[in-house]
Amino acid sequence: LKISYEIATKVFILLIQGTVVAKLRLAANATPEIAQKKRIKEELITETVQKELEERRRSWDVNNGQFEKFRQWYIDYRKDIWHK
Incomplete structure (x- = not known):
């Protein structure tokens, strides 16, 4: 014991x-440098996802409200994946 x-x-x-x-x-x-790199990476993710979704949206049948909710969710999801 x-x-x-x-x-x-x-x-x-x-x-x-x-x-x-x-x-x-x-x-x-x-550090401030790390925080700046993180901010830049998140901006890049946001920009990339927005371009990607705008191209795909042409073939989707959704209204603006649905698209905006999905877009924000998807951006947050991609940022989450990158942080892990």
């Missing part, structure tokens, strides 16, 4: 250390 507590304690400490390291890495990546 004592061994189980020791192992559990060591695992817990490793998890905490891993979390701290991950947070430090995220903080290091949160």
Whole structure:
């Protein structure tokens, strides 16, 4: 039983250390340059998706409201995929 507590304690400490390291890495990546690159990439995604959907829309039978909802959802979806 004592061994189980020791192992559990060591695992817990490793998890905490891993979390701290991950947070430090995220903080290091949160530089203005990284933020600007992210913004530029998101703008590129938006522009690309809009062109792509405008071409496809010609063959779709949807009204403007439906198209706008789908367009925004699809842009957000593509940005989400890129972030992962």
